[in-house]
Amino acid sequence: MTRLTRLALTSALCLTFGLPAAAQDAAGATSPAPEAGASADPSTVVATVGGTDITLGHMIAMRSRLPEQYNQIPQDQLFQGVLDQLIQQEALSQQAESASQRVELVVENERRALMANEVLASAVQASITDEALQQAYDATYADAEPTPEYNASHILVETEEEARQLKTQLEEGADFAQLAQEHSTGPSGPSGGELGWFGPGMMVPEFEEAVADLEAGEVSEPVQTQFGWHLVKLNEQREQTPPSLEEASSTLAQQIQMDAVQQTVDQAISGAEVERQDVSGIDPSVLNDTTLLD
Template structure:
């Protein structure tokens, strides 16, 4: 039994009669699935509750989840029937929740109208149609402790020695066993002295000894390329979220301009008054 989804597990047994959905009629949101002392619980109540549950509950088997939700609603009815009305605090909470749900409906309507395949494609084209990309480099290096060591290795390379083999033999860096390969990287990912040496190289060439905080390097530029624009599928959600946020903000701005909004100053109190819950208990 999932924790937190139900409470008072046996309380409802004497007070409710669950009604099976009629096989010969198609149920709708008004179909009654339980009665508690005459108060009806409908299929709509169950569906609304299920739609608001956290993701972990959505993974439950349907029959298990249905029974638990119905049990929860029954128990809520039993406890709720003990009250004639909401107290001031809960009445205001209900007002706030109603306001929030109405706002959510407006947001959903805006999203449905504005976040379309056409809008997403247009946003993608505007952002990436003239995408030029950034430089990326594929380089290898040999790292040693002294400049003299680096110069000696450079001399070997100039005489035709294999860079990868010398890296495996001589390099003290972690890439040594892999022939000194650093793979692909962009600007800003290496220390400045190393990056400057890479940027200055032609494809297939090897630098003179370069000193960084890690020691002395010989750098070989294996290849160079431009980054490619991402596929639409990769950035679709991000673009949709941007369109959604922009559309909602535009609507808020429009409504704000059209509305008459007043904010009377609080006399004799500061914002800390919002913590005085006793004002709702008087």
């Protein structure tokens, strides 16, 4: 369902649920929600409008498309709201002499999108298996070695001279965090220069090399990067081991699903007879001209 369609549906249902009882009665009599144990046959007719049947299946389909906030509505009220909405939609649609070209094209697009999403949903659901997760885990982490992670702080200034003056103050006993708050031009300055934990590749090479050469508690000589001159303090170092299968399963599942979607799309395109026409003569801005559908 497109965003605009979903918003329209949500707005309409909000109107239905917000109507006072007298207004709902005026719109037409409604049937009570089925009691527990009642038939759950989706072909069950729940209302007829101008000779057109509305079934329990229509209601279930509409309910399945509603946003999560509708879960907060009592079941009997939600049942009546969905039924009222379908009755109103059918009554309104029967007022139209015929569907406009725009409506017909929107319906075609909606049907196409729904069918495509069904295919993708099936592919995604089938892709997540214990075997697939294990294979993805082995491919990603089987040969992974523990990697170093660093917790560091820094003071960033514009010139080497400033950095060396601050280095001297630190050697004389000045507090690193306080100097960072007073002098660092980086965004971490107000927090004492703390950068938190980071691993290989997360910092520019010059900075990373300087950190790797330090012992915990040690402060580097001035280090120049594209951002300026740094004094780097290594607070702590640890080894980051690969996650367990359970810890990585969520991330791996997302990647498996993305791969399944891409593979399904590629297979569908390669198996279809696609003939692209020459559209070079069409002005792309024509997509904004909805008057062509009037």
